[in-house]
Amino acid sequence: MLGMLTDLEGAVLAVIARDGATTSYKLAREFASSPSQFWSGSSGAIYPLMARLRRRELVVGKPDATGRRKATSFSITIQGRRELETWLLDVDRAADMGFDPLRTRLIFLHLVPAAERAGFLDEVARRTAELSLRIAADEDLKAREHSVSWLNMRLAWLRKFGASAGSRSG
Amino acid sequence: MLGMLTDLEGAVLAVIARDGATTSYKLAREFASSPSQFWSGSSGAIYPLMARLRRRELVVGKPDATGRRKATSFSITIQGRRELETWLLDVDRAADMGFDPLRTRLIFLHLVPAAERAGFLDEVARRTAELSLRIAADEDLKAREHSVSWLNMRLAWLRKFGASAGSRSG
DNA sequence: ACAATCATGTAAGCAGTTACATGATTTT
């Protein structure tokens, strides 16, 4: 696959396709506000990325008219839509398990004493429930439903594999 | 956090802690055999990583006696166990949602025509079921239970959010 | 006036990637 999009590139293109013309700054903010640390939305990631997409002619930039400040507004091109669709429908990557920091740790968690383990799982469960509430309350968050469902699955998982079960009742 | 372990470093240390002294080559093989593309297990990743862990004195290397071939066998040190425990019990990272290539795509999947969408979801569901069988059948895979449960959740997720439901019956 | 936010980038560094390279040993 030549010039296959990274996941960040794909996600950025998808946001532009969904919301229309956007500035790099707004994109950075949107990704930074994501509940996942995976999407840092740092300028050091976004600005070079937009320059890349522009060079590959997957987006076009023009001076922003709506905002008072000078800014470059990017829109997706036809080539961009094509590349986006290829990325979205990439079964090889979509079917992959990806990376789940909790899943990875659960595999090896028996290596730490039971007391620490229980406290750890309780705290993770607490934070997950908290995150679930935060996401459910946030009207702006587009991916609300999916995120909530994912978090509910993690909670079910924690219930099944330990958390309070492993720490107190056995 | 100074010198905080990366997830690959943590996972490598955990494998050594769990299985005892191992060579870089064996580690690379173990990670390469993982069902997730995230763990490539490429030598370009493992060998420099082991050199790093050795420099930081989290592992010690000695010539392998058991194997016929000359090889360096690495064991975890006391400092290594301490760092491993810190990594394992890192709630900030464990509570993060991480990266799920399917979740990311589902958020934007409405951007592609319904026909492609349905085919895509069916294929992902098929591969997930396949992967589930493969993992369940593999006696050697240590993380079998966790992986299977995770995959079952993904399947439930796919049932809920489309797959066959969205493609045929509506 | 001062702080916050908008907006755009650069610089150095790091942990990965793919591809290449070498040579010994074991299996067929």
Next chain:
DNA sequence: AAAATCATGTAACTGCTTACATGATTGT
């Protein structure tokens, strides 16, 4: 004899990271 596997690395590259830097505009 040839192929596969064991075993260890290096080289070039890429996409991110953190930190820094600049300046305009807006809100208090």
